[in-house]
Amino acid sequence: MSVTISFLGGAGTVTGSKYLVRFDGKALLVDCGLFQGYKQLRLRNWNPLPVAPDQINAVLLTHAHLDHSGYLPLLVKEGFSGPIYATPGTRDLCKILLPDSGHIQEEDAEFANRHKLSKHETALPLYTRQDALDTLPHIKTHDFGRAFNPIPGWKATFSAAGHILGASSILLEVAGRRILFSGDLGRPDDLIMSPPDEAPQADTVLIESTYGDRIHPVEDxxxxxxxxxxxxxxxxxxxxxxxxxxxxxxxxxxxxxxxxxxxxxxxxxxxxxxxxxxxxxxxxxxxxxxxxxxxxxxxxxxxxxxxxxxxxxxxxxxxxxxxxxxxxxxxxxxxxxxxxxxxxxxxxxxxxxxxxxxxxxxxxxxxxxxxxxxxxxxxxxxxxxxxxxxxLQSASAHADANQLISWLRTMPQAPDQVYIVHGEAGPADTLRARIKHELGWRALVPEAGSTWPT
Missing domain, CATH: 3.40.50.10890 (Rossmann fold)
Structure with missing residues (x-):
């Protein structure tokens, strides 16, 4: 029996990050984000997940940005009752971001109804502020660098990713496999955030590729x-x-x-x-x-x-x-x-x-x-x-292509497989090619909805 990952979001696009890890009848979701941008992407937020929310045992959050956390209130609303694990900083930010997201969606629906902008008879919010408030008690915190068990027999550890307050990379250990989720990696030269920690050893790596084909300008x-x-x-x-x-x-x-x-x-x-x-x-x-x-x-x-x-x-x-x-x-x-x-x-x-x-x-x-x-x-x-x-070209909180490669090089040994996620098709494939040719590692860009072994 193998450990698998299903790429339910953040694959082929920079939003909607959701990675479902399954083993021996258990399921864990890493990130639970909203799709943003093009309308056809936003419409995906209304599609049911391929797994019933009450069949997901736990959620791990890399950070609080809505493209990583903003689907949580809907997940809870539709039956998820398990724990959501995050760093203290991510928890504090979710207390701000999630209710605000629900409030904005209610306001947008009300505005559409008042001005008759919706094609539907009545525009409805994806979830409400109250749905978001109902989600917050599910969030449990763990500090950076301290391993914990999100599911009995599974082990997880947060390491600092820079990017924003509380942002983490996550090392998930299950059935002898070590899976590293980069989350959104910050820049080593960020104006206010500390640089990311070095990458721990892993068998499988999921790395973001927002700037997978670009280098930040020298100008600060x-x-x-x-x-x-x-x-x-x-x-x-x-x-x-x-x-x-x-x-x-x-x-x-x-x-x-x-x-x-x-x-x-x-x-x-x-x-x-x-x-x-x-x-x-x-x-x-x-x-x-x-x-x-x-x-x-x-x-x-x-x-x-x-x-x-x-x-x-x-x-x-x-x-x-x-x-x-x-x-x-x-x-x-x-x-x-x-x-x-x-x-x-x-x-x-x-x-x-x-x-x-x-x-x-x-x-x-x-x-x-x-x-x-x-x-x-x-x-x-x-x-x-x-x-x-x-x-502005210098204001990004994401690592650029060279910085992503440098972060991967901090791993003690080559992983078995790298999956390039959280990027548009061009940047993701450019980073894939660089990982293959410069590091000599196996790398691929998974399609949305696909399932792969670890």
Whole structure:
């Protein structure tokens, strides 16, 4: 009897990560993420899993980003009653992200119904805020480096992956096989997060490939961010910055703080963080000092370097202010949230700027802005884009292709098999070829829904 892995998501795409490990009648799910981006991908969120949720014994989470955790409330709603294991940082972030995700889906469904935008008689949310709150008691925490038993006879260990607070790689040991899930790997030169731990020895490796065909530029985020913000400040414009509430928002806040300290930006330039989720996340950095490069003083500066916008009334009030100013608002690929209102309000003015802060998945509004679209559809109407659009190349929280290869090289010995996951077809196959030719290892890109031995 062999241990198998079914690739239920995060295969052939960067979202929806779900890897089902089966052995001897037991089933464990590593990550439980939402599909995002193209509509045909998002529609997969409504398809039933090929395994009944009540037949899954446990879930392991690499980290809290919704493309890795955002399906959990639906899993619980549909009958999963087992434990969800995560690091303390991931648990703390899930407390913020999952209820917010449910709330946004309820808001989007209500908006679609009010404006008759749905093809269905009544648009329904995938799950509600209450469904997300019902999920949180299932989350059990374990620290980095301490092995535990998610299922009797199975052993798991979290190691630090960088990327965001709490992010981990997971070594799963079952029936004599050692399976390593990279999760999303951070950069060794990240502005705020500590570098990933070295890769432990494993028989089978699943490695992400978001940037599997790209190398990050030598220019750092401070240098790349300074010039655009100087331009928009000089012309009195508004910079709207779609950010991931977890990780990217804090990196941008820290970068702007450093640019002001260096004199590259006027200290009077107003900065607003318009995302309750990002505001709450920013406060967590003081509680997890060992996971990132920021001192306690730096962590406190994150919360004092910008005006924290919590209520919807405060958010709406920003529209009555004049530039120059910078508005950081979720979501990072402009798929939902308050940033859509700011984009709709400011994108039409040539004095303004849209700053994209990293990878934009195909099919997202962020990708439309990045491609130079003259109009972008927001809330059922086409918004003209006259604002300058800037895409930062240095802001990614993912390891690039060379850094992924370097991480694999830290393994003491070659694994039997590498599966390349969490990437579009091109980057995934490019990384596969590099692993095969540079390392001499067996590597393949599994198709969505396929099952392979370990």
């Amino acid at each position: 985020m401070l240098a790349e961010l300074a010039a655009p913000l100087q331009r928009v400040a000089k012309r009195g414009g508004v910079a709207v910055v779609p950010v991931f509430a977890v990780g990217r928002a804090q990196a941008l806040l820290h970068a702007i703080h450093l640019l002001k300290l260096r004199g590259d930006l006027p200290t009077s330039l107003p900065v607003f963080l318009d995302s309750p989720m990002a505001v709450h996340t920013t406060h967590l950095f003081e509680a997890h000092l060992g996971e990132h490069r920021l001192s306690q003083q730096d962590s406190r500066a994150l919360t004092h370097g910008a005006t924290m916008v919590n209520s919807t009334d405060e958010s709406r009030a920003l529209a009555s202010r004049h530039g120059p100013m910078v508005i950081l608002s979720a979501s990072g690929m402009a798929t939902g949230g308050r940033v859509l209102h700011h984009l709709a309000h400011y994108a039409g003015d040539h004095r303004n700027m849209v700053i994209l802060t990293g990878y934009q998945a195909p099919g997202t509004r962020g990708a439309s802005f990045a491609s130079g679209a003259k109009t972008v559809r927001i809330h059922g109407r086409d918004v003209v884009v006259n604002a300058e659009v800037v895409q």
